[in-house]
Amino acid sequence: MINDIFISTTMVEAEHRNDFWRAAAGPIFEPSPLPDERKTPLEGILRARPLGSMVVGSTTFNAQRFSRDRRNIVQSGLDYYFVQIAVAGAMKGEFNGVSVNVEVGDILIADLAQTLTTETRAGCRASTLLPREHLEKAVGFRNLHGIVLKAGCPMTKLIATYLGGLFALSTSFSCTQAEAVEEAVVILLAAALKGETLEKAEEFSPLTLVLRQRVMAFIKQNIHLPEMSQELIQRRFNVSRTHLYRAFAADGGVTKVLRDMRLDAAFVELTRRNRPSRSITQIAASLGFSNGNQFLRGFRARFGVTPSEARAELFIAQPPARPNSDLFTYFSDVRNQATKI
Numbered sequence: 001m002i003n004d005i006f007i008s009t010t011m012v013e014a015e016h017r018n019d020f021w022r023a024a025a026g027p028i029f030e031p032s033p034l035p036d037e038r039k040t041p042l043e044g045i046l047r048a049r050p051l052g053s054m055v056v057g058s059t060t061f062n063a064q065r066f067s068r069d070r071r072n073i074v075q076s077g078l079d080y081y082f083v084q085i086a087v088a089g090a091m092k093g094e095f096n097g098v099s100v101n102v103e104v105g106d107i108l109i110a111d112l113a114q115t116l117t118t119e120t121r122a123g124c125r126a127s128t129l130l131p132r133e134h135l136e137k138a139v140g141f142r143n144l145h146g147i148v149l150k151a152g153c154p155m156t157k158l159i160a161t162y163l164g165g166l167f168a169l170s171t172s173f174s175c176t177q178a179e180a181v182e183e184a185v186v187i188l189l190a191a192a193l194k195g196e197t198l199e200k201a202e203e204f205s206p207l208t209l210v211l212r213q214r215v216m217a218f219i220k221q222n223i224h225l226p227e228m229s230q231e232l233i234q235r236r237f238n239v240s241r242t243h244l245y246r247a248f249a250a251d252g253g254v255t256k257v258l259r260d261m262r263l264d265a266a267f268v269e270l271t272r273r274n275r276p277s278r279s280i281t282q283i284a285a286s287l288g289f290s291n292g293n294q295f296l297r298g299f300r301a302r303f304g305v306t307p308s309e310a311r312a313e314l315f316i317a318q319p320p321a322r323p324n325s326d327l328f329t330y331f332s333d334v335r336n337q338a339t340k341i
Contacts, residue, residue, distance in 0.1 A: 005048040005057070005331045009041075011338040018042045024334045025059075027076045027327055028112065028129075029066035034119055037063055049167060050328045052178030054185070055129040056166045058087075066093075067117040068110075071303050071310075074264045075271070078327065080129045081144060082110040083189065085160050089123015095146030105151025107159060109189075114145045126164050129327065130185065133213070138190035140209050143250065147193065155192040162188060211237065212247040219258055223265050226288055230255050262287040263302050266295075270311045280307045 007024045009017040021042040025031045033040055042064060048057035084107065091102040096114045104123075110116060113132075135144075149156040163185065173181060215233055222228055233254060234244055248254040269283050281292060284307075289295035299307050 003050065005046070005328065005335055007044075007046040007331065007335050007338070009043050009045070011335075014041065020334075020338065023337070024331070025066070026072075027078060027330055028082065029068055030072055031061075031064045031066050034063050034065055046331070047167070048328065048331050051166060051173065052175070052182045053131050053134070054178075054182055055327055056127070056163070058124065058126045058167060060124045061120070062122045063120065065117065065119050067115075068112070069115055069304070071267070071305075073113060073115070074267050074303075076112070078112045078129075079132045080112050080327075081132060081135050082108075082112055083128040083130060083163065084108045084110070085126040085163060087124040087126055087164075089121045089125075091118050091120040091123075093118030093146075098146045100146040100148060102148055103151060105156070105160070107149040107156055109144045109147045109149075109193075111143070111145035116146070126160075126167065128163050128166070128185065130182070130189075134182065134186050135189060136209070136213075138186050139193050141212055141250070142193070144193065149192050153192070155188070159188050159192060208243075208247050211239065211243070215244070215247070215254065216257075219261055223261055224286055226286075228258060228288060230258070259298065260302065262289070263298055266299065266307065267303060267310060270307055280311070283307075 009021050012020045018041055021044045022031055024046055025044065031042055031044070033042065040062065042062070044059060044061040044064075046057065046059050048055055086102050086104050086106050086108065088104060090104065091100075091108075093100050093102075093116055095110065095116045100108070100118075102108050111132075136142075149159065151157070151160075166181065215237065218233065218236060219228065225232075230241070230244065230253075233239075234241060237244075245253050248257055251257050266283050266287055266289075269278070270280070278286075284292060284295040289298075296306060299305075299310075303310060305313065
């Protein structure tokens with residue numbers, strides 16, 4: 001049995017539609033009216049279906065601005081690539097400093113760990129959420145954020161036909177079949193992306209890519225260790241400073257990665273519900289920030305607010321439901337909320 005999700009702003013009264021659509025789209029984007037249409041209410045329809053570790057679906061919407069900032073990234077905790085076919089409606093945007101234009105028929109790839117802002121005319125998108133690790137195994141560590149596969153290319157047409165057909169199927173897949181479907185998606189995307197990105201980026205050896213993935217997992221699992229440092233990572237993985245830096249050069253080095261992940265962990269603790277009543281100073285110290293001013297400057301630079309503002313603002317204004325690592329469960333919760341509004 002296929003457990004489809006259907007969410008529409010028509011499910012709630014007109015005065016609640018903006019908030020309802022923001023909640024529905026919230027894990028991925030923060031929608032808002034375009035600057036010249038601020039009085040126009042947000043309208044949208046979202047359909048989604050789990051397919052193995054992917055989520056496939058479609059969205060239909062009126063003209064809107066969609067954004068994803070660092071706060072949204074940390075709160076949602078989504079480690080996906082977002083592959084979107086422009087079925088109708090053009091889009092222009094800024095993807096972490098890079099200008100992007102999408103026309104009908106194009107395929108856009110967005111990294112949900114990076115920021116973006118777009119302005120989109122009324123239209124429709126067929127979308128696939130694909131776990132990062134699966135695509136990175138095929139193409140290596142590359143910055144795919146904002147890559148556009150143009151409509152006229154044969155591979156783009158093939159991928160669009162394949163992805164567009166997944167949601168149209170009226171039958172479900174077994175676990176083994178779903179894995180095969182996902183593998184086919186990855187193979188097709190990798191084939192198209194090799195021509196778009198690999199020749200423009202530094203080549204990573206398989207061993208370097210594995211090291212990078214293992215180090216990231218180690219940091220995430222031990223983010224609260226006071227002794228966590230570049231030196232500890234070198235000893236843990238028996239690698240040289242040069243080799244470790246090379247694996248994280250695109251991120252500014254592993255020290256910067258560690259610092260940013262600690263700031264993210266602080267943001268999560270400051271803004272989550274039912275949090276322990278630790279002071280900001282205690283939270284900073286537990287994450288290796290011995291200098292309060294350094295923590296304050298870093299936090300404000302990364303999130304645009306101070307730690308105190310984040311704690312106060314998010315505690316008071318937080319929507320009733322926020323995304324979690326199970327995206328499909330979140331969509332189900334939003335749909336169920338419609339019956340209570």
